[in-house]
Amino acid sequence: MTKNQLQNELKKRRPFDSPEQESILNILRTNDQFQNRFGRLFREFGLTPSQYNVLRILRGEGKPMPCQEIGERMIQVVPAMTGLLDRLEAQGHIRRERCTEDRRVVYIELTDSAKKLLQRMDAPVSELHKQLIGHLTTAEMKQLSRLLEKARLSVQSKLP
Secondary structure (H helix, E strand, C coil): CCCCHHHHHHHHCCCCCCHHHHHHHHHHHHHHHHHHHHHHHHHHHHHHHHHHHHHHHHHHHHHCEEEHHHHHHHCCCCCCCCHHHHHHHHHCEEEEEEEECCCCCCCCEEEEEHHHHHHHHHHHHHHHHHHHHHHHHHHHHHHHHHHHHHHHHHHHCCCC
């Protein structure tokens, strides 16, 4: 039996135990490589992937948002959202404002400098997307997205 690409990359001698195992390991391996490339790009702009994600969410909303809602929209779960926001505030990228009606709610707003930073990042981020996955056809990317969503929805439906 010939080895497949993932077996070669992992220097795995025997075949995978199941197609499920091979698929999961392919997803994890690809995710790791993509995260490394995006992490490198974001570091060039003084951000972590999570910090970029917060700024991207705020820009997309176009108005101040409650901290909790930002946390719910994150691509990856961040256990220490307050610390993440503290660092963004220290860098001058966000402002916080407590809600006058409910003091437990804190609204987060982008600063002008963060908006300018995101504008500078738009082209390099878009170019990296193209470098990483632009070799796939539009139909292949749509199929990949559908399959990943199907896998993710299956996991989400089984959570307690």
